[in-house]
Amino acid sequence: MTYDLLIKGGEVLDPGQNLRGKLDIAIQGAKIAAIEPDIPEGQAAQVLDAKGKLVTPGLIDLHAHVAWGFSGLSVDPDVEAAKGAVTTHVDAGTVDAGALPGFRRFIIDAFNSRVFVFLRIPWQQHRFDAPQDPRNALQAHRGEAERAIEENPDVVLGLKAYAGYNVAGDATVPNMIYAREVADRHDIPIMVHISTSPPDIDWIVSLLKEGDILSHCFTGHDQKVVDMYGKIRPAVKEARERGVILDIGHGGGSFSFKVAQQMLDQGEPPDVISTDLHTGSVNGPVWTLVTTLNKFLALGMSLEDVILRATAAPAKVINRLEGLGALKVGGVADVSILRYEEGPFELVDCHRVTKKLDKGLVPDTAVCRGKVLG
Numbered sequence: 001m002t003y004d005l006l007i008k009g010g011e012v013l014d015p016g017q018n019l020r021g022k023l024d025i026a027i028q029g030a031k032i033a034a035i036e037p038d039i040p041e042g043q044a045a046q047v048l049d050a051k052g053k054l055v056t057p058g059l060i061d062l063h064a065h066v067a068w069g070f071s072g073l074s075v076d077p078d079v080e081a082a083k084g085a086v087t088t089h090v091d092a093g094t095v096d097a098g099a100l101p102g103f104r105r106f107i108i109d110a111f112n113s114r115v116f117v118f119l120r121i122p123w124q125q126h127r128f129d130a131p132q133d134p135r136n137a138l139q140a141h142r143g144e145a146e147r148a149i150e151e152n153p154d155v156v157l158g159l160k161a162y163a164g165y166n167v168a169g170d171a172t173v174p175n176m177i178y179a180r181e182v183a184d185r186h187d188i189p190i191m192v193h194i195s196t197s198p199p200d201i202d203w204i205v206s207l208l209k210e211g212d213i214l215s216h217c218f219t220g221h222d223q224k225v226v227d228m229y230g231k232i233r234p235a236v237k238e239a240r241e242r243g244v245i246l247d248i249g250h251g252g253g254s255f256s257f258k259v260a261q262q263m264l265d266q267g268e269p270p271d272v273i274s275t276d277l278h279t280g281s282v283n284g285p286v287w288t289l290v291t292t293l294n295k296f297l298a299l300g301m302s303l304e305d306v307i308l309r310a311t312a313a314p315a316k317v318i319n320r321l322e323g324l325g326a327l328k329v330g331g332v333a334d335v336s337i338l339r340y341e342e343g344p345f346e347l348v349d350c351h352r353v354t355k356k357l358d359k360g361l362v363p364d365t366a367v368c369r370g371k372v373l374g
Ligand SMILES: [Zn+2]
Pocket: 063, 064, 065, 092, 249, 251, 276
């Protein structure tokens, strides 16, 4: 037998490589071995029938909470991967340096889907019961965080900093300053959580550099990327121009159709579409990454543009594996199979605003490292 797995008869859609058409994908081990118009079924040990379905690079969710068994907030990445046809989750700050060895052993190394991580900065939650100066705790933690970054370059992508007052209270400003210092020393990006002020959004984005990620970028809370007239704030525009990445991070309270529409109307689409999947968002309003993609279809984005933002765009942020976020011979065998079906689909944001979509995506199958998940 030439191949282990053949994905046969599907419509390949890989916007990162401008690839679209009826193509079969053959997999050997954990790598893609061939992408051709007609690969005979007899050459593969297992055949997945993808007729009438879309075949995309394995979907990547850049913002999720998947430290299952470590935090009550987290979901099980393999369950969500199989259910949502997602092959990679990036944990956005659930675990700090102290928990990383356990997270590596019991999640990253043990699960079948892929997991990367933005490390949590400790002492960034608002803790009324423990009024110590957050700066002291951050400085005390620095050695541990820096060791974790140095020892795990294959999985630690950067730092997650909470800059929303409702989440981090007085720790917001020290969080940001600490994150900037450590990120600069190790040449890694910061992913920033925004929600409510203080500090104001202009100050937050003024600290961000090329490759840093502004998550919850279309929040309806007052650290909004638009002003009171719905226009993109000049500081946010400048940040985009110097390469700061706008990431959706939908979550339970961080996505507004209104802000999204205002940004799209000005030609300012997000760079990455992600879920902020956790136990408080997985049963609505997020459900799955594909549901979040459907919201952008409902806002008028094209199928290519939404798939790009859950494949090649987040893969560029991860930048760790050959072929991640793409369908390439010799690259990793991570593939998502989706259905593109007539609805109607009813979609809801975090403010109970709804939109209807006539034709949308439905998750079907995830193949990760050449193996069917679920
Ligand atoms: Zn989050």
